[in-house]
Amino acid sequence: MINFGFSISKPRAIDIDRNNLRKSSEITREMPELQSCIGCGSCTATCTAGNLTEFNFRKVHTLVRRGEYQGAYEEMNKCMLCGKCRLVCPRGINTRGVVMLIKRKLGDF
């Protein structure tokens, strides 16, 4: 077949109706404090890994909570567990615990 250089893009929208929210509910049930995130970005601002790679902890855990698991495990693997994010979080979220929990829940993904 001749390749004309066209392709069909996958829809970018987060579709809450299609996403399987089971894992996401398990995660927030085990660590309800994650729900208290106000999206301030302090964690990402101070993140050692985030300053060297594309890793954005705030964005990844928000996507996971919306049921977007694709690539989340791999992203979380960039975290070096230094814990600076936990020191700065104004809501007192155990961010390292969140990283470990998401990796545990989505490891088989």
Next chain:
Amino acid sequence: MGYHTIVIGGGVAGMQCASELLRQGVAVTILEKESELGGKIRNWHKLFPTFTPAEEVLAELRSRLISSPNLAVRTGCEAAKIASDRVVLTSGEVLECDSVVVATGFTLFDAKVKEEYGYGIYDNVITSADLERMFNEGAVRLKSGVTPRRIAILHCVGSRDEKVCQRHCSKVCCVTGVKQAMELKRMFPGADIFNFYMDIRMFGPGYEEMYREAQVDYNVHFVRGRISEVSPTIDCRLQIKAEDTLTGRPLKMAVDMLVLLVGMKSNALNENLVAECGLKAQPSGFMQPRDSFLHNVESNREGIFYAGAVTAPKNVGESMNEGTAAARAVVEWLAKR
């Protein structure tokens, strides 16, 4: 003293102002356009952040007014023209007085104006005021009679919106949205509640704590992004679209019910106060106090005072404080005159 003050508006600010004036020996006439005193919270169920029944506050305010020989309550009448020594009613009747307190409050934003949200078009799009009515009636149901399983609450409907000439923030809707989400969650523990917000502005004591409680203990989902439009699904649910701005991705879902947190508009009567009575309004349409700090319950005209949401969106406590402050300013002014 033998003085007589007319308080226009019998909501929380007007009632509190009247009771304070009576306590200080000033005779009061309250003009109320509805058939009874109480104002907007007469239709409210519970008040943030303590979940105090609105009726409890009103009952106390009523009891402070009751059986005072110096009080006259005129319901079902509106003021057409105001001066410091007289108020002309729309009926043409003239009431003499020594000073006037304008406590006419605000107007609820008409959600139909934001047509894209489908209020008045789709059955299960309701406003925060409708939801309070349902709470008062004791049951929140979809039009079909079944209980909702997924509810979206949209903040800032008629607030911070140039398109509907409402640039200001109505201030109390954020915390009302959080309060209503918690009440819905208590009613339907299995339901999913999503609050769509632009900013969460928790300005009062206990409000931020309440927001956190809604997030952590009630598992209310907060999505930062404004719903752009609502459309019906084939099974008569509501399809909503927004941007999840914290992930930078569009987001969509179907919900059973959409609650629109309608904002506070300046009272429709304010235009008349400006045109007929020589009073000044702010660009938002709310009345302009003489000074924002030192004379915030006084108008630009001697002997005419303000209390409550006539000058800006305010919560119940703030409106009552202004009622007290205005009463004090009236008494000082009467003594000095």
